[in-house]
Amino acid sequence: MKETKNKRLLEQKKRLYETFKRSLRISDNVLKAFMKVPREEFVPKRLIEYSYIDEPLPIGEMATISAISMSLMLCEYAELKEGDLVLEVGTGSGYQAALLAEIVCEKNPDGSIREGQSKKVYTIEISSELYEYALSNLKRTCYLKCVDAKCGDGTLGWPDKTIKFDAIIITAAGSKVPEPLLDQLKVKGRLIMPYGGGWIQTLIRIKKIDEGRYEREYLEDVRFVPLRGKYGEQ
Ligand code: SAH
Numbered sequence: 076m077k078e079t080k081n082k083r084l085l086e087q088k089k090r091l092y093e094t095f096k097r098s099l100r101i102s103d104n105v106l107k108a109f110m111k112v113p114r115e116e117f118v119p120k121r122l123i124e125y126s127y128i129d130e131p132l133p134i135g136e137m138a139t140i141s142a143i144s145m146s147l148m149l150c151e152y153a154e155l156k157e158g159d160l161v162l163e164v165g166t167g168s169g170y171q172a173a174l175l176a177e178i179v180c181e182k183n184p185d186g187s188i189r190e191g192q193s194k195k196v197y198t199i200e201i202s203s204e205l206y207e208y209a210l211s212n213l214k215r216t217c218y219l220k221c222v223d224a225k226c227g228d229g230t231l232g233w234p235d236k237t238i239k240f241d242a243i244i245i246t247a248a249g250s251k252v253p254e255p256l257l258d259q260l261k262v263k264g265r266l267i268m269p270y271g272g273g274w275i276q277t278l279i280r281i282k283k284i285d286e287g288r289y290e291r292e293y294l295e296d297v298r299f300v301p302l303r304g305k306y307g308e309q
Contacts, residue, residue, distance in 0.1 A: 164229030169209035
């Protein structure tokens with residue numbers, strides 16, 4: 076795994092860690108994932124100096140890598156544990172997928188992600204340019220040993236329908252919950268999505284209580300780019 080080596084970036088990263096820790100909104104395993112993933116490997120080169128500023132950054136194709144606190148809260152709301160299978164819709168830069176990998180993938184005693192395990196993180200990106208970008212970022216940082224990335228419309232779910240997920244995280248906003256994604260959620264599984272078609276949306280969490288039975292919670296106001304595709308906005 077690559078780590079943050081640049082001294083100035085590492086100092087900023089540690090300061091942010093302390094701020095997040097004090098806020099008490101983010102649990103230790105999510106904070107640990109934050110410290111492990113080198114965000115500077117997922118932001119465009121010209122923006123590297125802003126890697127540890129808690130703001131969204133443009134990554135091209137009208138998309139943004141979310142603010143760090145948002146990426147961490149998405150992990151938090153998904154209530155993840157090691158071994159969970161998770162689907163992300165909207166790979167973007169690949170940063171969220173890397174965080175998810177640090178949480179759900181099996182580790183060696185030294186904390187590094189174990190080679191040769193079955194994939195735990197599945198991520199789909201609709202833009203072919205961003206898919207290529209994310210793939211190269213995830214490859215360079217060695218996350219592909221536990222992350223499977225595809226290019227396509229994520230509102231249709233993961234193409235292999237035999238896989239059911241403990242958690243599904245949609246990182247683009249839509250005003251309907253994509254039916255194929257609800258179908259690919261395990262019983263007790265959680266789906267997190269920015270819900271709404273306007274400038275500001277509400278982050279919601281849907282829990283599958285039983286086949287065909289769901290519970291919906293409203294979490295916080297957020298701002299994400301629109302979800303495209305068959306069950307999206309455009
Ligand atoms: N999670 C990303 C940021 C995502 S931005 C990160 O950590 O960097 C939202 C992304 O969703 C954009 O890249 C956009 O192209 C993608 N997207 C929008 N609609 C989609 C769809 N139907 N299927 C897959 N990806 C989609």
